[in-house]
Amino acid sequence: MNQHPMNRYQLTRLAKHVGKWALIAIIIVYAVFPFYYAVITSLKPSSELFEVNYWLTSLDFSNYAQIFAQKSFLQAIGNSILIALSVVLIALLLGITASYALGRVRFRGRSTVMLIILGVSMFPQVAVLSGLFEVIRSLNLYNNPGGLILSYTIFTLPFTVWVLTTFMRQLPMELEEAAIMDGATPWETITKVFLPLMWPAMATTGLLAFIAAWNEFLFALTFTLTNSERTVPVAIALISGGSQHELPWGPIMAASVTVTIPLVILVMIFQRRIVSGLTAGAVKG
């Protein structure tokens, strides 16, 4: 670098540099602070809970011990895992076959089907609440993970089909031609030709479907009744103390951190995939 005193040009450059990094710092603090604050709150003993601290002051796991001692919280975690995994499996299974039909075959009514899928993905969930309640009750799935697995297809399936169809369309035609020349049936074409190429897209959509099912609240709140059938968002929302004004914030924060950490890890590992899935669903849609 030169030894001359800084001229105006360099000064503005420096100011811009400092400004940029200050903005980056603000954004990181803004994005991460609530989660960070939940973590440090969850590690406080109840005696220190009501002192405001910006840094970690203690490492007390009694809040975690308390929530994991509750059978209903463990059951809620089990239910959430079971439901989210089943939803992913169903969405991918129905999604891959449907996207083959929509992405690779030209037939009358294809645009209509795509429009229906787009329409369903725009549905407000409340609009189907009473009708879906009836369906679930008549199938004897009320207060049962099955009812939630069924109802979650309303928001995971349209999204999965839409994104997989856009991916399916981008695959080269020659692949399929070769399979057809060899006399392969459509089923063989899907499983032997497309499936191996679709893994990245399926991982992305599966991940997004998992997160959506893990986080869902309205259906889970409405279609379950007893503690043993709840999912984690409902369990956390319903943790209560003696009254509205004495909520047990320590255990609530411990439970919040517990259910969020798997998601944060998933985001850290798969951020590239998540970003491409989100933008494929929107930009190309």
Added chain:
Amino acid sequence: MTTTLNESVPTDTPSARTRKRGTKVRRQRVRAAWTYLAPMLVALALVAGWPLLRTFYLSLTDASLSDTTGAAFIGFENYLVKDDGVWYGLLADPVWWNSVWNTVYFSVISVSLEVVFGIIVALLLNAEFKGRMLVRAAVLIPWAIPTIVSAKMWAWMLNDQFGIINHMLMGLGLIDAPLAWTADADLSMWAVIMVDVWKTIPFVALLVLAALQMLPKDCYEAAEVDGIHPVKVFFRVTLPLITPALLVAVIFRLLDALRVFDVIYVLTSNSSSTMTMSIYARQQLVEFQDVGYGSAASTMLFLIIALAVVVYLYLGRRQLGVDK
């Protein structure tokens, strides 16, 4: 958004030489296509189509939660009915109209804020700097946190007696006494907006970032050579080019905001100052067990959102000029 529908699909038959075999293959493929679509269509009919029709129908009955099948048909009485010279029903209920107003107010303000901040974050992430991936991961965290959990985290931070936000604001001398963020009727809507904006900036930012990364680099180089001010470049070049992506982000966010439920249910529950259409409809359906009336509210919500989509697509198409 409808452009993809017109995109070409690979042709079905490999070559003219095998045309005869081709038609057979084509017929086989079309039949297979419907077979593979069937499970998905059945699933969507079961969880979306049929329940929606039932909701429409139930809104015309006096159904209660314990008995929906034996309900009597009462026409539009859940919507509007005149009895003894007084109007009753959903459309005459000031609480409903208050919740419609709250929903619109919430949606317009939070989506506008999200777009402005989303663009700022996206512009920053679009610049080259060390640790960009780390910043992007940090920005994604609010998006991944369940809405319920983020509402609880903020409820704790906004706690009137022990919350860190009041502590900070008092430390900075901005307020003299702690504010009751979630209980005060004038503040609670802003508390809800604050949480929603925090949670959804990442989504908007990522969509805008994807659009920014597809922009041609050469016009920026030309602008730099000509010494045009970056702010001017943003409004004259960047903003028009990312408008299509912004329109998509806005409709996705608007649809989400108009049906907002989780964050409000946790932060302020049934308080009238933040009651939205979804909260109102669910309260009627589940807590008051009035399925007929609640279904009428659900139907109105559906119609209002459908109207918003149609208006938006129409305006968006005009804005974009000739759509493919």
